[in-house]
Amino acid sequence: GAVVSQHPSRVICKSGTSVKIECRSLDFQATTMFWYRQFPKQSLMLMATSNEGSKATYEQGVEKDKFLINHASLTLSTLTVTSAHPEDSSFYICSAYSGGAPEAFFGQGTRLTVV
Amino acid sequence: EDQVTQSPEALRLQEGESSSLNCSYTVSGLRGLFWYRQDPGKGPEFLFTLYSAGEEKEKERLKATLTKKESFLHITAPKPEDSATYLCAVQGGSEKLVFGKGTKLTVNP
Numbered sequence: 430g431a432v433v434s435q436h437p438s439r440v441i442c443k444s445g446t447s448v449k450i451e452c453r454s455l456d457f458q459a460t461t462m463f464w465y466r467q468f469p470k471q472s473l474m475l476m477a478t479s480n481e482g483s484k485a486t487y488e489q490g491v492e493k494d495k496f497l498i499n500h501a502s503l504t505l506s507t508l509t510v511t512s513a514h515p516e517d518s519s520f521y522i523c524s525a526y527s528g529g530a531p532e533a534f535f536g537q538g539t540r541l542t543v544v
Numbered sequence: 545e546d547q548v549t550q551s552p553e554a555l556r557l558q559e560g561e562s563s564s565l566n567c568s569y570t571v572s573g574l575r576g577l578f579w580y581r582q583d584p585g586k587g588p589e590f591l592f593t594l595y596s597a598g599e600e601k602e603k604e605r606l607k608a609t610l611t612k613k614e615s616f617l618h619i620t621a622p623k624p625e626d627s628a629t630y631l632c633a634v635q636g637g638s639e640k641l642v643f644g645k646g647t648k649l650t651v652n653p
Contacts, residue, residue: 435587461639472631472643473588522587526639531576531595533641535587 431457433525435536442513442543450508450539452523458503459525463533464496467520479506513543546571546636550644557622557651565617565647567632577615578641579608580631588631591617622651 432455442448452462461480465473477493479485479500487493495517497509506525510517520540524533549568557563569577576595580588592601594610601608605626607618617630629648633641 433587463640470645472645473641475640478640520585524587524641531635532578532590532593534590535580538585538587540585 431455431525431527431530431534433459433523433534433536435523435539437539438537439540440542442541444514444543445512447509447511448513448541450510450521450523450541452506452508452525452536454504454525454527454534457525457527459506459527460503461526462500462506463524463526464498464506464508465522465524467522467538473522476508510541513541515543517541518543546634546642548632548634548642548644550630550632550647552647553645554648555650557619557649559623559651559653560621562618562620562622564619565630565632565649567615567617567644568613569615569632569634570613571634571636571642573637575635575637577610578633578635579606579615579617580633582629582631582646591630619649622649624651624653627651 434453436451464476476491477485477487479498485498500506522538523536547570551566579591582588592608597612609616629646631646633643
């Protein structure tokens, strides 16, 4: 299947700092990328949808100024958590569509811990 | 609003003990129903896509089926390495996937 690489896999940061998470599609061009957040024993909650070259569409309740998404190319999307606080600690996962296949392929996830 | 409900929340099986996981859904205009496997601390791994009622797909010990209201993931003679959380998701009119909370499967040797 298609490969989506997410980096870093784990990050610990201090409260008030910003953290950037990268999501790359390695063997296909991703027309659309999605960012999810997952709490323990909960399902994946969609945060935002990004299309290459355009502004991301955020789900209701997600602060767009706090979770900055950039989809600069067909193979790279980034999520920046700005001014992180302990309540932002979570598992963040990206997924990518090629447009030709209906299924989305997921990155390995990033465990963010804000201390 | 598209919704997905998975049951049971958790399932413990002995190695070789076959069972089924359920995914009930409501969606306007089903474009696809997806099954994923997720290991702890990892992203979901794609298993199957089903498009229409009556469709079935198989992969090793797993078989997914679809009706107009639900999907089943049948696990035949499971092994400990099948232990994981299994996620069901639907895609309706938009490209967005709506996920259920998953079923955590534990297979004891």
